[in-house]
Amino acid sequence: MRDDITDILSLEIKKEMADRYFGFRKLIEEDIRGFDDQVLTSLHRLEQQIGFDLVRLYILLKEEELIHRFFSLAGLEQLIFYDPYLTESETIRKKVFSGQPVRGLTRAGRFKNMIFDTYDQLTAHVDRYRGEVMQLARERDNIAAEIKHFYHKHDLGTMMDFLRQLDGPNQYTSGSMEGDIVPQTGAGLDRKMKIEPPPPVDQILPTLPPLVPLSKIKSSLKKIVDQAYAGQKGLDLRDIVQP
Numbered sequence: 165m166r167d168d169i170t171d172i173l174s175l176e177i178k179k180e181m182a183d184r185y186f187g188f189r190k191l192i193e194e195d196i197r198g199f200d201d202q203v204l205t206s207l208h209r210l211e212q213q214i215g216f217d218l219v220r221l222y223i224l225l226k227e228e229e230l231i232h233r234f235f236s237l238a239g240l241e242q243l244i245f246y247d248p249y250l251t252e253s254e255t256i257r258k259k260v261f262s263g264q265p266v267r268g269l270t271r272a273g274r275f276k277n278m279i280f281d282t283y284d285q286l287t288a289h290v291d292r293y294r295g296e297v298m299q300l301a302r303e304r305d306n307i308a309a310e311i312k313h314f315y316h317k318h319d320l321g322t323m324m325d326f327l328r329q330l331d332g333p334n335q336y337t338s339g340s341m342e343g344d345i346v347p348q349t350g351a352g353l354d355r356k357m358k359i360e361p362p363p364p365v366d367q368i369l370p371t372l373p374p375l376v377p378l379s380k381i382k383s384s385l386k387k388i389v390d391q392a393y394a395g396q397k398g399l400d401l402r403d404i405v406q407p
Contacts (some may be wrong), residue, residue: 175321188314189314189359190385192307192310192311192314192359193308193359195303195307195310196220196236196307196308196359196362197380199300199304199307199362200304200362200398202296202299202300202303203362203368203369205296205366206293206296206297206300206369207289207369209292209293209296209345209392210293210369210370211245213289213293214244214245214286214290214372215244215288216246216260217282217283217285217286217289218243218244218245218286219245219256219260220247220260220261220264220278220282220284221234221279221283222243222245222246222250222251222288223250223251223256223260223261224275224278224279224282224392224396225279225388225392226392226395226396227392227395228248228392230388230392230395231243231246234385234388237376237381237384237388238283238375238376238381238387239373239374239376240372240373240375243375244370244372248288250252254257257404258404261401261404261407262292262405264278264401264405265283265405266283266401266402266405267280271398271399271400272393273400274400274401274402275389275392275393275396275401276386276389276393277344279385279389279392280385280389281379283385284378286375287375287377287378291372291374292374293374294372295372297365297369297371300369301365301366304361304362304364304365307361307362308361310358311359311361316358321369331399332375334380343350382402
């Protein structure tokens with residue numbers, strides 16, 4: 165009877181320990197999946213919003229020297245999503261300009277406004293992206309702290325040793341092999357089930373600096389825009405924004 169009670173208590177303890185261990189582990193895994201989903205959302209925004217804004221500017225500025233001058237004023241240290249092919253592809257041009265609003269009475273005015281409006285939009289998209297990246301960095305640090313706390317409270321090797329003691333000293337004897345295999349079980353399982361925090365956010369997503377507001381560089385940019393328009397031979401944006 166006493167052995168039966170001991171077995172029942174042993175099973176209850178094991179169940180409680182397992183429920184606690186896997187319950188906390190599941191919460192951490194859910195946090196990691198949520199983090200991964202947010203990273204994908206930010207990556208999609210980077211490509212579909214910031215990427216399209218940049219490609220529009222690359223196409224309108226066209227000349228690489230003008231592009232570098234423009235982005236140097238803007239505060240961008242490197243050109244992302246840039247390839248000279250982008251400025252020549254009619255297919256890409258139609259895709260990134262399709263449905264874009266056009267304002268201005270003259271071709272030159274529409275060209276200038278498109279560049280300035282796109283830059284304003286890019287600035288807003290970069291600010292939003294930067295906010296998301298900073299939030300992701302905080303969440304990544306929180307997850308790393310959760311994992312550290314989890315292993316501080318739930319050392320699997322120690323738990324396995326405790327469970328072996330509950331089952332009695334002779335439960336895992338194995339003749340001449342006793343002490344060679346079983347004592348490593350907890351440590352080996354701990355390594356196999358190890359939860360690693362996500363890598364630092366700056367290793368997953370590009371880091372972008374805040375852009376200089378258009379109002380602070382507009383007069384300098386006008387000269388670059390005028391040169392770019394002269395090189396586009398009278399391009400009328402109304403011809404390329406049709407869906």
